[in-house]
Amino acid sequence: MIGVSVIGAGFWARQMHLPALAQLPGVRITSVVATSPESAQRAAAPYDEAQALTDIAEAAADPDTHVLDIVAPPDVHLPAVEIAAAHGKHAICIKPLARDLDEADRMLEAVDEAGTRLFYAENVPFIPALQEARQLVDAGDIGTVFRVKACEGIGEPHSPWFFDPDRSGGGAILDMAVHSLEFCRFFAKAPITAVYAEAGTFVHHDRTTAEDTAVLTLRFANGVIGQCEDSWSLQGAMDSRFEVFGTEGRILVDNLHRQPLQVVNARAGWSYPMPIAGLVADGHLAMLGHFLDCLRSGAPSLSDGHVGRDVLAVVDAAYRSVASGRREEIKETTR
Numbered sequence: 280m281i282g283v284s285v286i287g288a289g290f291w292a293r294q295m296h297l298p299a300l301a302q303l304p305g306v307r308i309t310s311v312v313a314t315s316p317e318s319a320q321r322a323a324a325p326y327d328e329a330q331a332l333t334d335i336a337e338a339a340a341d342p343d344t345h346v347l348d349i350v351a352p353p354d355v356h357l358p359a360v361e362i363a364a365a366h367g368k369h370a371i372c373i374k375p376l377a378r379d380l381d382e383a384d385r386m387l388e389a390v391d392e393a394g395t396r397l398f399y400a401e402n403v404p405f406i407p408a409l410q411e412a413r414q415l416v417d418a419g420d421i422g423t424v425f426r427v428k429a430c431e432g433i434g435e436p437h438s439p440w441f442f443d444p445d446r447s448g449g450g451a452i453l454d455m456a457v458h459s460l461e462f463c464r465f466f467a468k469a470p471i472t473a474v475y476a477e478a479g480t481f482v483h484h485d486r487t488t489a490e491d492t493a494v495l496t497l498r499f500a501n502g503v504i505g506q507c508e509d510s511w512s513l514q515g516a517m518d519s520r521f522e523v524f525g526t527e528g529r530i531l532v533d534n535l536h537r538q539p540l541q542v543v544n545a546r547a548g549w550s551y552p553m554p555i556a557g558l559v560a561d562g563h564l565a566m567l568g569h570f571l572d573c574l575r576s577g578a579p580s581l582s583d584g585h586v587g588r589d590v591l592a593v594v595d596a597a598y599r600s601v602a603s604g605r606r607e608e609i610k611e612t613t614r
């Protein structure tokens with residue numbers, strides 16, 4: 280039995296990670312940690328035996344806990360991974376891996392020194408429709424891939440910390456483009472070498488200095504061109520589309536298309552009553568199952584901490600490009 284403590288009891292922990300972990304065989308949710316005891320209790324209540332805690336170190340010290348699943352804001356990611364490593368526990372860290380490259384490197388150093396593992400919880404490569412698309416590409420169905428494109432948009436983030444760059448680390452580039460970049464990397468199958476980015480704050484300028492809108496163009500080492508359109512400025516709506524262009528065809532995955540009913544109103548904003556559970560359709564169940572299988576077997580992961588670090592290296596170059604107005608090279612990975 281693998282004991283998992285979930286760090287964070289907010290939207291994503293309650294909506295995705297806790298229900299997914301509860302469905303996986305051989306897993307026990309040992310505790311839920313939040314800043315307030317009440318929210319930890321509310322989130323832990325549906326899961327038998329799960330303690331409600333407010334101290335990450337207390338969760339990590341529990342001998343029945345083997346993994347910390349970190350689903351808290353980005354300013355918590357580095358300290359939580361360091362605490363996990365100091366207690367000899369593995370860590371799963373939600374996207375973005377960290378607020379910047381320096382933090383990501385410190386996380387990788389901490390787990391290297393402790394001999395523990397760090398998994399990067401980015402669901403995009405685990406989306407069943409994209410797994411299917413990848414098989415079609417690998418089978419040669421659309422010829423040679425030369426262009427990839429992703430659009431990830433929402434109207435606004437749901438918690439105040441997203442608007443505070445000190446806590447979040449950035450705006451739509453860090454929060455949303457990390458998904459688009461991982462899609463592009465998954466299909467271009469080569470490192471990104473350069474990025475040109477345009478970004479601005481058009482809708483939420485009274486709430487944040489962070490960008491709410493960004494367009495990135497990418498060049499990969501194998502010549503493939505990539506394009507990412509990412510925003511917090513898609514008023515009243517949501518977008519999640521992925522395209523792969525090959526010399527003999529094109530694949531489009533509209534990841535919201537499985538939702539035939541879209542409701543937008545002034546009271547609740549947008550909602551997509553879900554005919555297929557997001558846990559499955561968005562790959563979260565498969566992703567967490569994969570991480571736990573890797574821990575049991577010792578196999579390498581499709582999405583370890585270095586993947587999260589590689590994505591942050593592109594985010595770093597994108598922010599440099601916004602500042603310089605020029606195309607920027609990607610900094611080498613640590614390994």
Ligand SMILES: NC(=O)c1ccc[n+]([C@@H]2O[C@H](COP(=O)([O-])OP(=O)(O)OC[C@H]3O[C@@H](n4cnc5c(N)ncnc54)[C@H](O)[C@@H]3O)[C@@H](O)[C@H]2O)c1
Nearest residue numbers: 287288289290291292312313314350351352353373374438
């Ligand atoms: N598709 C995705 O993969 C996806 C979607 C949404 C959010 N996220 C990510 O999940 C993370 C959390 O986002 P959210 O939407 O759940 O935020 P949220 O504001 O809804 O919840 C944040 C939670 O973190 C807890 N927390 C804050 N500081 C803490 C600390 N020091 N120790 C313990 N708990 C602490 C809070 O108590 C709260 O329960 C972010 O990194 C976000 O980018 C990922």
